[in-house]
Amino acid sequence: MNLPAGPEHSSREADEIDADQIKVWFRFVPREGWLPQDTEGLWARRLGPDTARVDNVPFLQDGVAEGDTVRFRTDDDGQHWAVERVAASDNCTVRVLPVPSGPLGRDARAVHERLAGFGLTGEVFSKEFPLLALTVPGGADLRGVKELLARGQDEGWWHFEVPCSTETWREA
Incomplete structure (x- = not known):
């Protein structure tokens, strides 16, 4: 998981790193x-x-x-x-935002540690706005990921959304 880096939402000086x-x-x-x-x-x-x-x-x-x-x-x-x-790939996208007053505070690393066992990868938006954007591989324990996400939300750890899912995710 690439925790230090965030996205760039403006044009970079070089939009192409290599030919592909x-x-x-x-x-x-x-x-x-x-x-x-x-x-x-x-x-x-x-x-x-x-x-x-x-x-x-x-x-x-x-x-x-x-x-x-x-x-x-x-x-x-x-x-x-x-x-x-x-x-479409078999991957899903999940976004997780820690609740500042919750048990994990604004700690994106602590959020990732809770989800790391499922093989999720992703990035953190910024230290100031610790939104995690995560890729859930199609072969992951989707039911387990969904249960942990729901439990974390119910217990005040984070809010989450699933802006891109698969049929397998929805059925898990």
């Missing part, structure tokens, strides 16, 4: 009472002229998970904008 890794940008309507951004850039591995596999977990974009394949269009400035998800 690109930043794919997503546009969305900001949620009321949530972060004010209306775009999010996710690293992706180019698969074809207009498709790429998402290589990191989204903090803001709903309906996409790490490992999904998206179709994009490239604008006149060279930025790649997601058009649609064309193939």
Whole structure:
């Protein structure tokens, strides 16, 4: 789990690290009472002229998970904008925000320690806003993850949401 680093929601000086890794940008309507951004850039591995596999977990974009394949269009400035998800991975996206007054406080590392046994990976938004964006692999103990997430919420450890799930997740 990459705890120190957070996402970048603005254009970087170099959007491409190598010929196959690109930043794919997503546009969305900001949620009321949530972060004010209306775009999010996710690293992706180019698969074809207009498709790429998402290589990191989204903090803001709903309906996409790490490992999904998206179709994009490239604008006149060279930025790649997601058009649609064309193939889903078996992964789910879960976001967890520790309750500051709860038993774990604002400690993202403590949250991750509770979930680490399930093989979840992800990132922390920032120290000031310790939102964890996590990838739940399709082969994980989905029922166990769901039970722990619900228990943690019931006991005041965190709030969570599942912005991208699979049928297997929903049935677990």
